[in-house]
Amino acid sequence: MKRIQRASRAVKLLAVALLWFYAIVMVAMVIAMLVSSSSPIFESIFVVSTYGSGLLVMAMCHHVARLAAVYERGELFTAQSVHHLRWVGLLALVMAVLPHLAFDGHHWSASVQVEVSGVLVALVLIFSSWVTDEARKLREEQDLVI
Amino acid sequence: MPIVVTLDVVLAQRKMKLNELAERVGITPQNLSVLKAGRAKAIRFTTLAAICEVLDCQPGDVLRWE
Secondary structure, three states, rough: HHHHHHHHHHHHHHHHHHHHHHHHHHHHHHHHHHHHOHHHHHHHHHHHHHHHHHHHHHHHHHHHHHHHHHHHHHOOHHHHHHHHHHHHHHHHHHHHOOOEEOOOOEEEEEEOOOOHHHHHHHHHHHHHHHHHHHHHHHHHHHOOOO | OOEEOHHHHHHHOOOOHHHHHHHHHHOOOOOHHHHHHOOOOOOOHHHHHHHHEEEEEHHHHHHHEE
């Protein structure tokens, strides 16, 4: 259990650091775009970020950090852990099927590329959240065995 | 649940407090309170035996089927 808590603390710190990194980068991109609005690079980065992938990663980092915080407290099978695990899975699924944007200097193009490995990982996460929910019910029932 | 816990009746007959029973049985007062309130899903034979030993009663005295 101590090892899980230590690992969870590390994962939480990593997720929070990544969350802040993405937040700072996105803010920096917005500022850069506002400063030099004619630059196609900044414009393209801004459009991609506002398209949602950056926000999706931030949301995922948020849920991973919250999940790790729950594990760090030693609460493995709780409603909160199920909730955050399910959200991580759902966000991973959305990211796996999200259309990719490309900019060739003149035109934008969008392509839908379903990442099979990403979809599989997302489905495993969603399945794990379901299993964790069943474990939570068993634990709650076990708590009522005197 | 058709099983009714009549622990409070036996405790009143023995003039014993819940905390004292919990201490003598070796379980937490919270768990004993859950049992007394009828919210427990199950009771271990070891717990039941300890309760019966402390209260000097039979399992049927603290459990009733309705």
